[in-house]
Amino acid sequence: MVSDFRKKKLLHVFTAFFDTNANGSIDKKDFELAVERIGKMRGWAPSDAKYKSVEVTLMKIWDGLQSGADADKDGQVTTDEWFAMWDSYPSSASEWQNQYCKFVFDLEDASDDGSIDSEEFSSVYASFGLNKDEAVAAFQKMAKGKSSVSWAEFQELFKEYFSSDDVNAPGNGVFGKTSY
Template identity: 65%
Template sequence: MVSDFRKKKLLHVFTSFFDRNGSGSIDKKDFELAIENISKLRGWSSGDAKYVETQSALLKIWEALQSRADSDKDGEISVDEWISMWDEFAKNPSAPLEWQNLYSKFIFNLEDASGDGVIDGEEFSSVYESFGLSKSDALVAFKKMSKGKGQVSWSEFQELWKEYFTTEDVAAPGNFIFGKTSF
């Protein structure tokens, strides 16, 4: 059973980052909207290499997510299907699904706008500001996530990622990887 705290975290990711059209479920259209939002954030047009790379990555993530989480095969991921899938992950976080690995790497690369292999506060906050969170809250979240350091590496991010989806500790640094300061 998923605790209320973990459920709030899962719903934050579901509603803020996946259910882009507000339909109450995740479908391919949500991913198409995410592609447009991210491309706008980065200033890419539909013919740019980075646009095509982002489109390819997100559609691959959608296909892998749908094949795993869409248990009733209706072409959508419901809140219940979403929570159930992440509950399974929490039981064995050392064996993530393919789409979870792809999504984790995608988010890290999105946040690492400079491509230098680390995320800093400015990169982090600009991404979450584009998803409707306040820049100041995102900067506070980054400080908590990074444990006061100026940067977060890929290996650190991977541990924070697992922590976000598994921990019951409200003060755990991983709780802040999606820019929110409280649940």
């Protein structure tokens, strides 16, 4: 059973990053809107290779999410289905969850140097409507005093975000918030 604390974190990701049309469930349209939002944020036209790459990746993530979480097969993932899917993570990690982790890291690593710094991190979350100052604080917590976070470190922090009940865990900052 997912704890109340984890549910708060999961709900943050659900509403801020997956349910982009804010209709209370996740469906393919949310992913199409996310592709458009990211393309606009990065200044990519739909014909650009990077735009198309994001589109392909997000559609693979949607397919994996839908097959793993859409218990009633209605083409939508509700919050209850979302919570149930994360219940046994990371022991039951699916390929789409690993792809999503890599996608988030790559999105945040705007300089493509293999690490994320505070400005890259906070800019992404500000573009998704989160408070930039809170995102900076979240980065500082997750980076544990360092100026950047590597891919290897990010993978561990990502797992911690979705699996930990520790309110002080550094991984709780992965999605731009400092408290839940």
